[in-house]
Amino acid sequence: MVFPAKYSSLNALELSDEARRILTRIIRVSFPHAQFPDGPYERMTEKIIEASAESSWFRMALTQGLMTLDTLSEEHFLELPDDRALAVLKRVADLEFFAFIRRTVVLNLYDDPEVQQALGYEGESFSKGGYINRGFNDLDWLPEPRIEESGEPIQDQGPLPYAVTAYAPETSSKPVDNVLGDSGIIEEGSTR
């Protein structure tokens, strides 16, 4: 909820310095990358403030969200260690102000040239002649694979006539059953 009229401080157009520091801390804790310098995180703070200026709703949600974060822990949010700050943020993850921060960071942080450099991404390549002479095939920890087709006919129907390591469903093989449903394998969106 937002109470724009009752609390005049919530109508402030500019965030206080402390609110900015809290915002930067939220971004750092939500998107932790040890190898990223401070610059991109600070730019994200500016980006969010800039983006919030375009919508009264976001501006109010952001202002209030930053001001009320301290009520969720005994200590000041800025003084919490990473793990406890993360726990606080998990409690507000469904709130509009956090969703707004998350969306804006995801869309912009990884587009930042300094971030891309930190990740080792090389970006635009056409002006440098592509990667044809700059390492498109420099992986040397695996053997050179075949690039041609096998020449054997591709099996159209039924089991393969050769052995393949495969995940084997244990339950029935009725065609439309979701046989993978209860087998404890990892679901979409998970990492193993």
Add this chain to the structure above:
Amino acid sequence: MSSKEQSAVHDHDDDSVVVVIGSGAGGGTLAHELVTKGVKVVLLEAGPYLKNEDYHQDEWAAFNQMAWLDPRTTSGSWRVARDFPNLPAWIVKAVGGTTTHWSGATPRFKAHEFKARSTYGRIDGANLLDWPISLDDLAPYYDRAEKKMGSTHRHGRPALPANNNYKVFANGAQRLGYRQYATGPYATNAEPYDGRPASIQDGFNFQGDKNKSKWSTMVSEIPKSLRTGLLDLRPDSHAVQVTHTAAGKVDGVIYIDSEGNPQRQKARIVAVAGNSIETPRLLMLSASPLFPDGLANSSGQLGRNYMRHTTGSVYAKFDRPVNMHRGETMAGLIADESRHDPDRGFCGGYYMETIALGPAFLASFVEPGGWGPEFTALLDDYLNTAGMWITGEDMPQESNRITLNSTVTDRLGLPVPNVHFDDHANDLAMRSHGYQQGSLLFEAVGARSTHHTPPYPSTHNLGTARMSERAEDGVVNQFGQAHDVSNLFISDGSQFTTGAAANPTLTIVALAIRQAEYIVEQMAQAKL
């Protein structure tokens, strides 16, 4: 024949022209085939005329330049409706359509995939139907399409070399026991072909390809057509209605021009190729007292049976560098799982293909809604990441459909399309199988971890004006000709009766070549 690439100017009242709506794989190919046979064509393209030099090698800049961003809404249980509620499809609004965004994989359909209903049997909730054509009918057109597009591994075109992502993918495949892996077939030049240069392995296949090595109608069919002097290409021209005579024949198209003014182009024949969301939307917007449920919709199947392929990605982390972003994005296919083998727990098959995203897109799509250390771990070690995509047949369902959402309008004031989609149990079983095989493959070459990324907004949009033998089962016949309106054609993936496992572009091109032959023949016999 002029050698200049200059648009012809056909009169708005010239009712001898064929009007083609959409300049992508279907519309661009059809227009080209018709003008080379001496037919005058007006080609309406909703988007701008972007050329190779205009494209950006920057993911978001390119997306904002090329993507179809007109408002759309979504419903249903698919995850895209939650994560990207206004972006159901990732397609292009520009000359060349989505051939400018596609990456290039060109497998053919298999014989049994034209007979899905007979082969798979009755499946609860699936509205399966056999195509009215067979692989034999389409085979000669597949040959012509592969030559047009310069598919590697076909008709003497050499294979592309192995890039880093492919080395991981192919070695993993081989260790699992897969045999059907290669760097193609893939419609990007490994050596100069058809007046276009060899790949410089610059990546950015999804962003238009500045180097012209990748086939698209923008680099091939459109300029060739302009040189005939018979193509009137009108970019920034958004079709809003197909009009018809009292006798129920179509006679023109109303479109909004680049200045925002409505225009009417008369037509002898109209061919619609606006991709599987806009195509049914346009026919619904063309409803009239004679066609109250939308043009050519006596079957009630218009907009239904929307398919998007069963997709998903697997991204894997290794201890050593991969640099997946270097080189041709999808020049790597595994076909062993493309078979129909119900022992795996589902009908139909899927391909595994290499894929690579830059950090900007990876952050937005690898785990939508994600944040925190688990999320950032997916971006860390970007250099050591390899990726693959699975794409397989999904089940046509009557309730998966495009409708007009009259509560939301676009900038022209027209109701936007709503895209409703629920995964079928068969789709879910196939996706799970693909995820597991993808993880096993990467683990076989030493992956530290693998992540199962949900489907992106749809690039393979199919089936919403499907082909059928009988008029009551679908919208068009075996030539893409509307059952209800003889001079109205559907020329894009909307006409697919079922989706098959293969990436659809090659089949869309083959069908358009076949359709053009039929149109010219019917015109010669004065039947059209």
